Amino acid sequence: MLSIAGLLFLLLQSWLAATVVRRVVGVPIGWPRSIMVGFIMSATMGLTVQYLFRAATDQNTNGLNVAPAVAVLFLVLAVGWIFALGVGALVFIEAAFPTGSLPRFSSLFTGWKARRRRTRRYSDVVAIAVRHGLGSRLRGFGNGDSTEREAKTARALRNALNEAGVTFVKLGQMLSTRQDLLPETYIRELQTLQTKASPEPWERISAAIKERLDRPVAEVFSDINPIPLAAASVAQVHQATLLDGTSVVIKVQRPGALDQVNLDTDIILRLAHWLNKTTPWGKSLGVYTLAQGFAGSLEEELDYRIELENMRSIEHSLAVSGNFSVSVPHAYPEFSSERLLVMDTLPGRPVSSAGTLLAGLNAEERSALATTLLGATLEQIVSDGVFHADLHAGNIFITSEGTLGLLDFGAVGRLDPATQTALGMMLYSIDKNDSAGATDALIELLDRPDTLDERALERELGQLLTRYRVGFGPGGSQKMFGDLMSLVIAYKFAVPAQIGAAFRALAAVEGTLQIIDPTMDLVAASRAEGSRLMADRFKLGSVKDELEQRAMQLLPLLNRLPRRLNKITEDLEHGRFNMNVRVLAHPSDRRYLTGLFQQLIVAVLAGSAVLGSIMLITSNEGPLLTGQIHLYGVFGFALLFGGFVLGMRALMLVFKRDVDA
Structure with a gap:
């Protein structure tokens, strides 16, 4: 019973020590590491108390023996x-392994x-990266590389x-649209990624169709034809008859594909969260936000109910427009589900394998097809706001x-x-x-x-518009878009x-148009197409509707305007008009300055305490507590303690500031 009481007292003492240490450090620190440090402190204090008690009672045969009052002073x-x-130990641990960068203590048991x-899966992905020569490149790409080495690394990244698998292919396709994040060499390689896979056995697909x-x-x-029309990493397509x-055609998701994608997405989100929390560049680039956006878009892509709604939306917009002869297969919602999609067969062949069909068309017919595809794409983007974002040659x-x-x-x-x-x-x-108009549009x-x-x-x-104003031959469009x-x-x-996504759609459709x-x-x-679309908006009826809409929005303001003007003129007449400007009105500005001054004050106090303690410790003045220890030296070590604690707090605030920056 006494042992249990002693253990409970030690745990309570450890918790109290951990609470005080967390308070002194001044930033949120995980409880498990705080309790661990508190436990070690409590155990060390217990041993120290026993040693000094023996010193005060002359029980240390070959060690320190002092008067009881001196022993109490040494104990403090x-x-x-x-x-x-x-x-200091807690600050070191937090600097080396920030809170949140390690698994939770509870995760050891669940x-x-x-x-x-x-x-x-981590092991598989790392093995793939190493096998493709990316082992030495995992810390970053493109840092001072030669053009040849950068191209080689980009190819290795694409192959890896x-x-x-499909999740990482989709990630590469998403990154291929972020030319603001990756060099052009990587963009070109990632744009070639396509998801392909061997067909799933018909027995498994048949069971999946029946279940869904x-x-x-x-x-x-x-x-239902057991031989698939197409097979990708996530789904298979089979011909059928109602x-x-x-x-x-039936688009059915492969059994186990969703679990694999969820596992890979979880890995990507965890890695992005770690980078976002532990590296300044990760937070500045919004790595975790990018990963969340990717996970959300992939989740939508795997839900065929959303794809069905997308089909109906684009089918409706094309029908309402009536400007372009582009068909969308009709879907059957009564037969479709989250993992199964049934739609009409789309006649013809995809552009990627329609070489013979295209060769049979004359130049005017091919030009008309290309113009129709570009016009329909731009109309979806500029006029409708709902557009197909993956217009590669296999989807047209x-x-x-x-x-x-x-x-x-x-x-x-x-x-x-x-x-x-x-x-x-x-x-x-x-x-x-119009360079001014183009600049305003780009900023918007x-x-x-x-x-x-x-x-x-x-x-x-x-200058860019002037350079390409007179037009250019085939392939020149890539040059202009690249310069832009x-x-x-x-x-x-x-x-x-x-x-x-719009840039990705335009980049994909450009390859198909070529x-x-x-x-x-x-x-x-x-x-020419953009000018036509905006000309439709500038028609008298469209402008009239836009002005009416803006006028309705201005009505509440116009109703209150006379009263406000009257008050301002009265204040001016009687000398009561004044303007109030508040400096540092935003809370974030005040928090920034408060934190800055706190760091400065803590650093000055820590430095002053350390300098004062050095002067006292090195001084040989004052009364002797023992044969070799001066009272001023004890005061110096006490002051050094304060300087050390303040220094650790200042250091922790710097570490925390770097992570939050």
Whole structure:
């Protein structure tokens, strides 16, 4: 019973010591490490008390023996220094392994199965990276590399992502749109990533169809072809026939694909969270936000109910427009589910394998097809705000009648009206050679940097427009878009996720257009199409509707305006008019200055205490407590204790500030 009481007292003492240490350090620190340090401090204090008790009672045969009063003084000093060393140990641990960078203590006893799967997957991914020569490059890419080595590393990264599976392929495809984050060499390689896989055995696919159809297969389909039309890492597509004889295709998610994607996404989010928490560059780049956006978009892409809604939205917008002959397969929501999608068969062949069909078309027909595809894409982006974000050659079909069709609506982007207008105005300004308008549209479109020189940006953008004003031949469009993106990167603009999706759609459709019509000048066609779309907005009826909408928004302000003007004029007449300007009105500004002054004051006090303690310790003045120890020396060690603790607090505040920066 006495042992249990002693253990409980030691635990209580450890908790109390940990609480005081956390308070002194001044920043949130994990309880497990604080309790551990507190336990060691308590144990050390217990041994120190026993030793000094024997010293005060002359029981140390070959050690220190002093008067009881001196022993008490030494005890106070020893307890203080044990506490100071505990603070120092905690600061060192926190600097080396910040709170949150290690697994929680409770995780040692839970989640072993998930952790084992995650560890096995970690090992697989690292092995793939090392096998492709990325082992020495895991700490970063492109730091002072030669062009040849950078190209080699980019190829290795692409191959590693491709081998790692669908989640990492999708991650690479997302990064391929972030030219503001990665060098051009990596962008080119990542844009070639495509998800391909060997077909799943029909027995497993058949069972998955039956499970996700939630009814007997014979009640819906009269026939299903067991040989897949296409196979990717996540899904397979099979030809089928409904009971009424309608030819359809079934897109079914592979069994286990969702679990694999969730596991890989969890790994990516954990890594991004660690980088965001422990590195200044990770937080400045918004690594965790990027990973969350990627995880959210991938989650939507794996939910076929969302893909079905995307199909219906784009089908409706194309039907309402009526400007372009582009078909979208009709989907059957009554037969579809979260992991199963049933839709009409899209006739024709994908552009990627329609070489014979294209060769049979003359130049005018191929040009008309390319113009239709570009016009439909820009109209989706600029006018509708809902657009197909993955327009590579495998997702665009050409029918034998010479019309176009779209497929695979898992990746669909959405733009708000203001962004649509900004994109249209940029294309319109480029077409009119208006550098000021293009600059304003670009600033409205992207996230403006804090230190933007608008005049310099306008001059460089004007030079870019002048250089390409007269047009150019095939392939020149890539040069202009590349120069425009280089300008965006040079001025440190951030590209929002949905704008990145629009850029990705345009980049993908450019490659498809070059297959359909290699002679097409994409920039010239984009300028003309953008000018047409904005001209529709500038029609009298459209402008009238816009003015009416803005007038309705101004009505509340206009109603209050006379009363406010009357009050201002009365205040001016009677000398009561005044203006109040508050310096440091924002709480974040006040917190910043408060923290800065706290660091300065703590650092000055720590330095002063250390200097004073050195003077006292090295002094030979004052009464002797023992044969060799002066009283002033004891006071010096006490003052040094205060300086040490304050120094540790200042150091911890610096570490915390670096992480939060």
